[in-house]
Amino acid sequence: MDIDLLGALAVREHGVSITPTAPKPRQVLALLALNADRVVPAATVIEELWGAAPPRKARSILQNYVLQLRELIGAALAQARDTVPRSAKDVLVTVPGGYLLRAGEGRSDVREFERLADAGRRALDAGDPTRAVRRLSEALALWTGRALADVRTGPHLHPQVARLEESRLCVLEQRIDVTLRLGRHRELLAELTALVSRYPTHESLCGQFMLALHRSGRRGEALSAYQRLRTTLVRDLGLEPSAALASVQRSILVSGPSRPAADDLSLTPHRPREAHAATGR
Incomplete structure (x- = not known):
């Protein structure tokens, strides 16, 4: 699974988009994708969607959103040629109390951003400012806009988006500082x-x-x-x-x-x- 969060939300399984168009299913997918391979409690998803005043049938509505996501995942898997067949429930897993999105070995722009930023800092520590600027610039180039720019953010997504934006700004300051040092x-x-x-x-x-x-x-x-x-x-x-x-x-x-x-x-x-x-x- 490939996950892009540093800009518009885009999640693909075997190159096929599984990103829904409806706002709340997008919000669910964004929260699961940002916490890929980690369990997200259903209560957390409900609070993200409706805050402190969820509708009476919030859990049933959430289950319907999960079903919509699984239908998109299933359509993408149907086009794949996996040696080990998987179902949508193997990718978007229901666990006691919550859900888990299995990203597997796919690409994540957030992970790539963090990897390149760390590489830039290590290059700077090693006394190689030119390499540091290159790696920090590559990290920043992954951003195509504000993180999750086209997704509504509630009480759980909002601080995570703010953290990503703060990380981006830190890397930007570091890259500018090193560029200044290079004259x-x-x-x-x-x-x-x-x-x-x-x-x-x-x-x-x-x-x-x-x-x-x-x-x-x-x-x-x-x-x-x-x-x-x-x-x-x-x-x-x-x-x-x-x-x-x-x-x-x-x-x-x-x-x-x-x-x-x-x-x-x-x-x-x-x-x-x-x-x-x-x-x-």
């Missing part, structure tokens, strides 16, 4: 311009944007970026910029208008202080 600041300017617009209170991205601008000889724009972020933080959150970002601003102020060397400035990695920074919501 490739000019090629980051367009991307960072879009990112600071999307995340207007995200301090790490703003700091990276300031460094890229200053190292490209655009000192005034770097200082203006700091002032914009400070105004937004004070107005929206009642906060001043962090000490790390203020240090970057001071370094730019004292460095003069000339372009600094690649290692003249640094931004200590830190997390954004607002809860919604990672998801853009």
